Amino acid sequence: MFDLLKKLTQTTGVSGNEEEIRNVIKEEIKGKVDQITVDTLGNLIAVKKGNGKKIMVAAHMDEIGVMATFIDDNGFVRFSSIGGVNQYNSIGQKVRFNNGTIGALHYEQKLDDLKNLKLSKMYIDIGVDSKEEALKLVGIGDVACFVGDCVKQGNIIISKALDDRSGCAVVIDAINNMPKTENEIYYVFTVQEELGLRGAKTAAYQIKPDLAIAVDVTLTGDTPNSHLMEVKCGKGPAIKIKDRSIICHPKVKKLLENSAKKINIPYQYEVLEAGGSDPGAIHISAGGVPSGAISIPCRYVHSPVETACLTDIENAVKLLIESLCSFSG
Ligand code: CO
Ligand code: ZN
Numbered sequence: 001m002f003d004l005l006k007k008l009t010q011t012t013g014v015s016g017n018e019e020e021i022r023n024v025i026k027e028e029i030k031g032k033v034d035q036i037t038v039d040t041l042g043n044l045i046a047v048k049k050g051n052g053k054k055i056m057v058a059a060h061m062d063e064i065g066v067m068a069t070f071i072d073d074n075g076f077v078r079f080s081s082i083g084g085v086n087q088y089n090s091i092g093q094k095v096r097f098n099n100g101t102i103g104a105l106h107y108e109q110k111l112d113d114l115k116n117l118k119l120s121k122m123y124i125d126i127g128v129d130s131k132e133e134a135l136k137l138v139g140i141g142d143v144a145c146f147v148g149d150c151v152k153q154g155n156i157i158i159s160k161a162l163d164d165r166s167g168c169a170v171v172i173d174a175i176n177n178m179p180k181t182e183n184e185i186y187y188v189f190t191v192q193e194e195l196g197l198r199g200a201k202t203a204a205y206q207i208k209p210d211l212a213i214a215v216d217v218t219l220t221g222d223t224p225n226s227h228l229m230e231v232k233c234g235k236g237p238a239i240k241i242k243d244r245s246i247i248c249h250p251k252v253k254k255l256l257e258n259s260a261k262k263i264n265i266p267y268q269y270e271v272l273e274a275g276g277s278d279p280g281a282i283h284i285s286a287g288g289v290p291s292g293a294i295s296i297p298c299r300y301v302h303s304p305v306e307t308a309c310l311t312d313i314e315n316a317v318k319l320l321i322e323s324l325c326s327f328s329g
């Protein structure tokens with residue numbers, strides 16, 4: 001699992017530019033499903049055919065990043081955020097453009113109070129001294145992801161883009177280990193989740209599933225002075241109750257609970273007060289879809305040091321497999 005996480009997290013795929021990560025995922029699941037297609041928006045849809053219920057599984061393959069908006073005469077690149085980029089998490093980080101160009105992300109020195117830091121006061125330094133030189137490396141509209149290597153230490157994984165490549169890894173591992181089932185399963189690696197659940201919406205509309213389960217990360221309440229939240233790293237995958245985009249369907253919640261009990265894995269409940277996720281778009285698409293999610297507890301979401309527990313990720317795979325096999329309506 002760690003090798004897969006490493007491969008997926010270290011591949012680039014900023015929202016709207018998911019080609020590279022899509023190709024990597026396609027390679028991982030080739031030959032393991034009956035059909036693989038890419039839809040108009042870029043969602044990767046892998047189908048395992050069957051005569052039973054139609055289930056949509058969703059994990060978003062895009063990640064947050066930045067987009068070059070303006071280059072000054074000295075070659076410093078100004079940028080706009082793609083998805084929820086936090087200015088404080090960005091200080092002193094490296095970003096990598098799709099052509100491999102690395103930039104140092106820093107802020108204007110004049111700032112008298114760090115509280116006033118805005119992304120508009122920050123820039124990317126790619127080590128050139130003119131606009132002309134800069135444009136050879138970075139074009140306006142080019143995107144870059146944050147750099148953050150993937151390491152394993154005991155049971156924890158630290159990396160950029162665990163949101164949501166850890167979810168992609170769970171779905172890939174489930175595909176590779178699925179026992180026989182009559183259910184028809186649509187494994188969807190969605191695009192542009194970080195920009196407002198865009199890919200999931202059009203994917204669900206095409207598929208019109210009987211049920212949908214997303215796999216994504218969620219915040220935790222287990223770090224010094226963190227907000228009050230019941231989810232903790234290492235206490236098992238979380239069954240989503242709600243976030244800002246959805247109140248999960250009781251049918252899905254029950255299915256996940258029963259499945260977790262049946263296979264005897266630890267689980268917890270997620271009530272997320274900030275942020276939305278793919279099921280938020282899926283459940284109000286195609287005339288309404290009972291939707292829910294398996295959430296991987298993750299610290300420091302949307303930073304280059306996202307931190308999650310390997311055992312939670314592995315148990316999420318087991319929970320997904322059991323749920324997909326046992327759903328009967
Ligand atoms: Co996210
Ligand atoms: Zn996510």
